[in-house]
Amino acid sequence: MALDGVHLLEQIQTPALAVARGQVVFANAAAKALLGSHIVSQDVRIAIRNPQAVSVILDDAGGSARIDGLSVGGSVWEVDCQVVGPGERLVTLYDLSVQASTARAHADFVANASHELRTPLAAIIGYVETLLTPKAGNDPATRERFLEIIRHESLRMQHLVEDLMSLSRIEAVKHEVPSDEVDIAVLAREVAGEFREGTNVSVGANCESAIIAGDRGQMAQVIRNLIDNALKYGKPGGPVHVTLEATHTGWLSVTVRDEGEGIAPEHLPRLTERFYRADTSRSRAAGGTGLGLSIVKHIVERHRGRFDIATRLGEGTTASLMLPLRKG
The missing domain is CATH 3.30.565.10 (Histidine kinase-like ATPase, C-terminal domain)
Structure with a gap:
């Protein structure tokens, strides 16, 4: 794509830049909103102050990189650079923050759910193993006390599974x-x-x-x-x-x-x-x-x-x- 036609990029919502010989020669409205209108005519190393992004943009083969904090702290972006001519680059920036946040939330949810289930399960296994020993298993008072604990922990796991299923059903119809x-x-x-x-x-x-x-x-x-x-x-x-x-x-x-x-x-x-x-x-x-x-x-x-x-x-x-x- 020749740089003469990059102004067509003004019509898209994805931040896009045209870079020639290391200098930003064009930025669409989305890119200016993200990085500031002052980036046009700047050296790309100043316009995008991220070593990974700059390395990809200045590489002879172009490429892509995933970078953090381009817009705000915690944001995640993908920088995609296409070589369109001698010394000319087309750079597009994709906001992956929502996907990254969702992935982290899912990972945290699985970790928390696993922890919440593991705790009562470990207690149940421990008390059952104790009851299998003749000394504890043959003592009525100990057996009754341990079985009551096992029942309590089992009910706790049951309630947790029910709430997890309930939350899953609610999220499935939330829209x-x-x-x-x-x-x-x-x-x-x-x-x-x-x-x-x-x-x-x-x-x-x-x-x-x-x-x-x-x-x-x-x-x-x-x-x-x-x-x-x-x-x-x-x-x-x-x-x-x-x-x-x-x-x-x-x-x-x-x-x-x-x-x-x-x-x-x-x-x-x-x-x-x-x-x-x-x-x-x-x-x-x-x-x-x-x-x-x-x-x-x-x-x-x-x-x-x-x-x-x-x-x-x-x-x-x-x-x-x-x-x-x-x-x-």
Whole structure:
């Protein structure tokens, strides 16, 4: 491709440069937005201050290189250089940041899931091996205590697998907007009634019904997870308040509030990350998988809503979601 025709590159969204004898002679709008409009007429070593990229661009055969931090810290780019004439190069820059971030997220997810499963599995194997020894296996008290631990760890693994499968199903349909009619006021009362006697869960609403376009099973899971969290981490035996408020602007506010110790502010931004726990030992002791709030966030986003957590140390935590009410 001759340099006379490179101005056609102005029409594409991919950053592209024309380099002649080591100098940038043309940059399309995308390249100027990325590197600055001042790069035209500059030496390519100054325009792109990356040794790997410059090496490829100045190489007689051209080629490609993957470089980091071209736009912002943590970004990943591919530099592709094609030789189009004596001393002339066509350089295109491809942003791989999203793919790289997704790959890292998947790798982290697999590593975390493996770790979470490995811990209870190791405990189960250890206790079973101990029970196989005559001394421990023939002692009724030891056997009963160890079998109860094995049961607890097995249930923990079962809950984790169920949450992983649930998260996978949610992500598979996250781009499909749900369309069934769901009455959240009725659903909230039904879900609150599932919790065993002795818990103090109340439901209050400023409306008899609150219809949204949604997936009933998923919204039940949201309310169930939030109430379960409030019971686990709130004040022992303390109340959990579920409140629904339909607004005149067409939104439904749903809050679940406990009166527990609250959460330290530094944990709030990460609470919806997969496997993140503000209090690891307490969460595992309570049977938490570290996926509950991540599931809530994904479901609420699928329903075109917003999810937030507010807390005050010593006063409790409030989880809230805003959902669009169905029109008509």
